[in-house]
Amino acid sequence: MSLVIVGTVAFDAIETPFGKTDKIVGGAATFAGLAASYLYDRVKLISVIGEDFGDDNLNILQSHGIDVEGVEVISGGKSFFWSGKYHNDMNSRDTLVTELNVLADFDPKIPASYQDCEYLLLGNLTPQVQLDTLNRLQTKPKLVVLDTMNFWMDVALDDLKAVLKRVDVLTINDAEARQLSGEYSLVKAAQVILKMGPKYLxxxxxxxxxxxxxxxxxxxxxxxxxxxxxxxxxxGDAFAGGFIGYLAKVKSINFTNMKNAIIYGSALASYCVEKFGTEQLQHLSLDEIKGRIQQFxxxxxxxxxE
Amino acid sequence: MSLVIVGTVAFDAIETPFGKTDKIVGGAATFAGLAASYLYDRVKLISVIGEDFGDDNLNILQSHGIDVEGVEVISGGKSFFWSGKYHNDMNSRDTLVTELNVLADFDPKIPASYQDCEYLLLGNLTPQVQLDTLNRLQTKPKLVVLDTMNFWMDVALDDLKAVLKRVDVLTINDAEARQLSGEYSLVKAAQVILKMGPKYLxxxxxxxxxxxxxxxxxxxxxxxxxxxxxxxxxxGDAFAGGFIGYLAKVKSINFTNMKNAIIYGSALASYCVEKFGTEQLQHLSLDEIKGRIQQFxxxxxxxxxE
Structure with a gap:
């Protein structure tokens, strides 16, 4: 039994009002995997990287007990790279650079040892890669969580709808929920989206x-x-990782546990944003996480x- | 002992994507008074209206047990009138008409029977009127709640700061908290604002x-x-009325009761927005309010x- 996370393992370069970084380790699967690793001990990643990623960086994941057998290394290839600059309010950002590199031809490989997957997080990627991953698992996981974004609603809506039919939980933001449903009220948006496949939104x-x-x-x-x-x-990736990591740990899917999973995801996300990139997620203790849960x-x- | 609310009693004409109204009863003190009346039975209003307001409209307040002795009627005068049109998202609106009329010379009169005021809500008005009201009460109320808006920060900041020094609770929105404090983080904004006078924000x-x-x-x-x-x-006015009405009812000011007061205020606000103007606030039952509290x-x- 394991928790499998499909997503990017990549480099980011970030500028915020508080400073800027050179290329640092990033990617949705990296954030989600690190977050999940604090709650569950059989986290396995599926991704693709270039030779430039390097063993030291992979070791960040492995030192958290994360299995990287499913992270394919393309010889001579370069890892996905994203660079962005946040505005003063930190709620909006400009993308400065997007180099897909090896991600352009990502064809997810599922190692035999991953076929015990019970919990699957389909990180934000092309819906086709998300579908391929689902199709290549021999047994339907107990829980499939899908993360996506407005871009895929714009350019690959049919594929996205196909994968939505096969997932249990969808995580998107409020603007995306409105776009996907065509409803402004989030209550009505949820009613529409829950008819598209997911049991939870x-x-x-x-x-x-x-x-x-x-x-x-x-x-x-x-x-x-x-x-x-x-x-x-x-x-958002730390949130998703903490969310599914908690559910993998408690092994029971119901509304009560989903609520707690959201609080754990929110706690890990709140740590994530306090430093650049994965810095904070690399060095948490269980006591710190429990302390933050108490704050929530x-x-x-x-x-x-009365 | 009583709960006194100072604010506008007025006419509104409203257009939303769902329809439009002619002149209907509105005003901050009207909404707040009606909301408070479900929780506390000695609600007294201070306001100013024109002869056009009419006994039938005043009776809406009186039929909820609200004392209107402090609502001055200016003979030959016209009541404050506001007209606005909401956009499709209902989060933004255009003001179409603002006729101050009798509100332009509002000089709040405190009837002798109002001097038992223990709970005071200073509705959104010029800070000078809010100060005058405070100055004309012979005994400092047990709790003073102030509502204000960005407009007064723009045009009467010194007066606003003077009244802030004398209130216990300030209610504003997030953009206003950022404007008043000069801080983007709401945690930092609160730290700044709580040094300006209020004990609660x-x-x-x-x-x-x-x-x-x-x-x-x-x-x-x-x-x-x-x-x-x-x-x-x-x-926002229904929220403030429900908030202070609950505190007047439970008669004890502490963080625990403040939290519950916010839930009551939110419940009354949630009813308010379900119909035009005060329509819903005129016809609630205590059971309906309790039912909504259970939803919260x-x-x-x-x-x-664990």
Whole structure:
């Protein structure tokens, strides 16, 4: 039994109002894998990298117990590279560079040892690669979580709809939920999207928290108000990794556990944004995560007796 | 002992994607008073209206047990009138008409019977009128709640700062908190604003809920996701009225009660937006309000045991 994460393992170069980085380790699967590794010990990645990625960087993942057998190294190839600059409000950014490199021909390989996959996170990638991954698993996982973005709604909507039919949980942001459904009200948007396939929909609202829809219920999760958001890169991926990592750990899929999984995902995302890239996610302790969970509990709790 | 609300009692004409109204009863004190009246039975208004307002409209307030002795009628005068049109997303609006009329010379009169005021809501008005009201009360109220807006930060910042020094709770939205503090992070904004006088700061975020800062704690209140927002007019005033009405009822000011007061305020605001103007606030039952409180509890509740 394992948790398999498909997504990018890559380089980022980031500029924020607080400073800038050279090429540092990034990619959705990197953030998600690191986040999940604190909650579950059989995390396995599927990705593609170039020779330039290097053993030291792969070792960041391995030192967290993450299996990288499914991370294909293309000899002579260069890893996916993204560079972006955040505006002062940190809620919007400009992409400066996108070099697909080896990601352009990503053909996900599933090692035999990954066929025990029970929990699958399909990170934000072309819907076709997400479909290929699903098709190449011999057994349907117990839980499939899909992350995607507006770009794929623009250029590959039919493929996206095909993969949506086969997933249990979809995570998107509020603007994407509106785009995908054609409804402005998020309640109506959720009704439309839940008919497309997923049993649960998570709408991520950044500094405003997240909404979970499913089982005819709604859960509103708070975001932890932070004095300093240093670098938002990877927050959504850390959220998804923490979310599915918690569910893999507790091994039971229901609305109650989904709610807790969202709080764990939010806690890991809140750590993620406090430093550049994966820096904070590389060096957390379980006690720190539990401390932050307590902050979320205090933040949201109220008791009305009458 | 009483709850006194100072603010506009006026006419609105509203256009939304769902329809439009002729002149209907509106005004901050009207919305706040109606909301508070469900929770507390000694609500008293201070305002100014013209002869055009009419007894039938005043009776809407009186039939909710609201004391209107402090609502001055200017003979031959016309009531404040606002007209606005909401855009499709209901989060932004254009003001079509603003006729100050009798509000231009509003000089708040405090009837002798209002001097028992323990709870005071200073609705969104010129800071000078808010100050005059405070100065004319012989005894400092147990709790003073101030609502204001960006316009007064632009044109009357010194007066606003003077009144801020004398209030216990400030309610503003997130953009206004950023403007008033000069800080983008709401955590830092709250730190700055709480040094200006208020012991508690409520940051209203509309469809994203509200944040309460004070006593070195933070509370994040959810907003109820609604399938249809029919007319957002008065939601912030209904929130403030429900908030202070609950505190007047429970008679004890602390962070725990403030949290519950925010949930009550949010429940009343959620009803307010479901119909035009005050229509819904005129015809609620206590059971309906309690039912909505249960929805808020279900919406926000999670339990993490490990």
């Amino acid at each position: 998570i709408i991520k609202k950044g500094e405003h928290g997240a909404l979970l829809f499913g089982e005819d219920q709604i859960f509103s999760a708070p975001a932890l108000p932070l004095a300093d958001v240093f670098d938002p890169t990877g927050a 509990i205090a933040l949201a709790k109220f008791e009305i007796s | 409520i940051i209203k975020k509309g469809e994203h809920g509200a944040l309460l800062f004070g006593e070195d704690q933070i509370f994040s209140a959810p907003a109820l996701p609604l399938a249809d927002v029919f007319d957002p007019t008065g939601a 509890i279900a919406l926000a509740k999670f339990e993490i045991s």
